[in-house]
Amino acid sequence: MQEQSIGSMLAAARQSAGLSVPQVSAATRVRETIIHRMEQDDYGQCGGLFYARGHVRSVAKAVGLDPEAMVHLFDQQHGGAPVPVRAAAVFQADRTINLPQRRGTNWTMALGVALAIVVVFGMMRVLGDASDQAKTGDGRVASARPVVPPNTPITESPQPAATAEKGMVTLQIRGKRTSYVNVRDAEGRKLFAGTLEAGKTSTWQAAEKVHVLLADASAVSLQVNGKKVRGLGGRGEMVQRSFGPPKPKSR
Known part of the structure; x- marks a missing residue:
């Protein structure tokens, strides 16, 4: 059996739910033109894979499909989920800041630059160190999540x-x-x-x-x-x- 495409599944689910493209557009705030193209497996007007994944998730939820399953299939067909970007990389300076030389020292500008550097490094430290774990007093790491996640299947045969x-x-x-x-x-x-x-x-x-x-x-x-x-x-x-x-x- 030929594998169904994401676009055909979205179109079939929309028709089965008795919804028109304008109704789905009003519910998701995704333009009608983009929805028509998505149902034809054309994601060129979505603005990139990141936005295309968001549109697939929104439209799938509106027509009654499992949004996580549809995004998973989209990732499989388009090279996997996008690699997350670390916040530290966003704030990393690409070039050296060259301040123009003046005859006299401008203490106001120097103080402003110093404050800006402190703010940037403070944000890098907060965003880089944020995690789901907290350090205890003796140096051990205590997980903020439950010991047995609810998403963990029982791999052993039931008694x-x-x-x-x-x-x-x-x-x-x-x-x-x-x-x-x-x-x-x-x-x-x-x-x-x-x-x-x-x-x-x-x-x-x-x-x-x-x-x-x-x-x-x-x-x-x-x-x-x-x-x-x-x-x-x-x-x-x-x-x-x-x-x-x-x-x-x-x-």
Whole structure:
């Protein structure tokens, strides 16, 4: 099956939602001309890849698609995400400042230059040292994030006692090819969102229901409550599925 382009997916989702291009333009503040070009996979009027990623994210959200999944596909087709620019590099001086020589010392100008240098170096220090970690009194580093991030999948097989718990859903995904996967619980909380590498198997558990979005349905295999899921979709097809707990056995 031929892989769907980003433009065709945006157009199909817009039409499925019953929205016109002017309505999407009003909701996203993206010009109608740019939206028409994006649906034809032409990003030349977006002003560069950075702005094109933002337009893809906004339009995808407006037409009901997962914005993170669409930006991930855009990055895959256009050479990956842009490299972030360090703040220190922005404030680094490219050339030496040559002050004109005067007969007498202009203390006002000298004081202004000194203050400007102090401000610039102060901003460089604050922006360069900012991070999610704080140093403790004994020199150790204490992370501001939780010890186990919520985005970390359970790589070990679930224990039989946990799988048998009433109302729980157990989802296991194995990557055939590297692909984007998004997993959420019944309340919409994110269990995992990112790239699942080829050959890796990950398992999640949640109460009542699990929602799954696959950027490429044929790139993974799924097991729900110990049973393999068949007929997910073709190559390059984006699929959204929901799964509930196992049905109780009839006596």
